Amino acid sequence: MVSFTDSERRAFARDGFLVREDLLSTEAVDDARAAVVDAMDADPDDPQALIGAGYEVALEGVDEAPLTALADALFPAAEALVGQGVLEPPGPGMQVALEFPDADTADPVHGPKRAEGHLDGYAAFDENPEVTTFQLGAAVYFDDVGPRGGGFTVWPGSHRAAAAYFADHALESVGGKPNNSQLPATGEEPGEWDYDRRLHDQWDPYEISGPAGTVVLWHGLLTHTAGINTGERVRMAGIERFAREDVEDVRRDAAANLFEYWPAMAGVPFVEGSEPIVSKR
Numbered sequence: 001m002v003s004f005t006d007s008e009r010r011a012f013a014r015d016g017f018l019v020r021e022d023l024l025s026t027e028a029v030d031d032a033r034a035a036v037v038d039a040m041d042a043d044p045d046d047p048q049a050l051i052g053a054g055y056e057v058a059l060e061g062v063d064e065a066p067l068t069a070l071a072d073a074l075f076p077a078a079e080a081l082v083g084q085g086v087l088e089p090p091g092p093g094m095q096v097a098l099e100f101p102d103a104d105t106a107d108p109v110h111g112p113k114r115a116e117g118h119l120d121g122y123a124a125f126d127e128n129p130e131v132t133t134f135q136l137g138a139a140v141y142f143d144d145v146g147p148r149g150g151g152f153t154v155w156p157g158s159h160r161a162a163a164a165y166f167a168d169h170a171l172e173s174v175g176g177k178p179n180n181s182q183l184p185a186t187g188e189e190p191g192e193w194d195y196d197r198r199l200h201d202q203w204d205p206y207e208i209s210g211p212a213g214t215v216v217l218w219h220g221l222l223t224h225t226a227g228i229n230t231g232e233r234v235r236m237a238g239i240e241r242f243a244r245e246d247v248e249d250v251r252r253d254a255a256a257n258l259f260e261y262w263p264a265m266a267g268v269p270f271v272e273g274s275e276p277i278v279s280k281r
Helices: 006-015 026-039 064-082 158-166 247-256
Strands: 017-020 095-099 136-141 152-154 184-186 193-198 215-219 224-226 235-242
Touching: 006 017, 026 064, 026 095, 026 235, 064 136, 064 215, 064 235, 152 215, 158 247
Parallel strands: none
Antiparallel strands: 017 215, 095 235, 136 215, 136 235, 152 224, 184 193
């Protein structure tokens, strides 16, 4: 049975994410990795074939069975954090995201690099201006991910800024160009916003590295991105998003009230300070 300590819940409320290395079996992760490798065009063990290949947001042709097994295995953790009986069970498969090494990885001197965060739910917003919301996201590493290896990167605490922003702004206000699903920077006073800057340029990001099987659980309003990859391996990750069964009815109110619809987080306080928590096997 999956559980979260009071300290983990406080950390999630504060930072908007948790890292667990003990939620999935090695065999299940290995099966998922094998399915991803079978669907890749490039040889994952050939650095020259990987460098500069960019970012593949949703690899196609992957056998769904091992991915479905992982999503099903994550569902108890999602329920333990959000609440029992309120989430829609996962469907078949998972999104598979590949972050290849940067094109200048092998150069003597790297060019300038910075991570640009975003909120999920705004895919193709310019063509179809609808927002897809969810409560909890989960990213699973199918292979070891070292520092600067393309690890899932978050802006700790940015979910709180998002809730404050959406208390006075529509969800659609950050969709499409020029906002590109990015929050504006916070102003000097609470409730003020600097629309000429972006929050991801103002706040410090936190890159998450870890062994195969690492799971990053993040709040659906947390600014995040695939990290900078200056290594020689592709970062393989599976992404699953868990939404309430009644998400269509509560999406706008939930955007301004971080844990109003998370029964398992009832009464958990926001606590400042401390380092992000990683629960290991």
